[in-house]
Amino acid sequence: MLRGxxxxxxxxxxxxxxxxRLTPLGQLMxxxxxxxxxxxxxxxADGTTVLLDARSAWMCAMPRAGPRCSCAPGP
Structure with missing residues (x-):
């Protein structure tokens, strides 16, 4: 039972x-x-162009103080 x-x-x-490895699970959100x-x-929306390399993520939040964006680089 334990072996199974x-x-x-x-x-x-x-x-x-x-x-x-195929789709980075931590970046799906x-x-x-x-x-x-x-x-x-x-x-x-403001005309800025963003280029993401492999296994990277871009996240934006829209708080009252203004937009906050961050980039999470791939490994």
Whole structure:
């Protein structure tokens, strides 16, 4: 019983690692993100152009004090 549970847990961890390699799981909540080997260019409402390299994320929040944006670089 314990061996089966450990094997199932190992398979789950391996699957998560492979999935994270293809699509970074920690960046799925970002406004824009890129996967492995992908580049993306987009234009913000104020005309600013942003170019994301592979495995990067761009997040913007709109508080009352004004927009706050951050970029999370890929590994």
């Amino acid at each position: 549970a450990l094997a199932l847990g190992g398979i789950g961890v391996a699957t998560a690692l492979v999935a994270d 970002a406004d824009w993100h890129t996967g492995t080997g992908e580049r993306r260019e987009f234009t913000l």
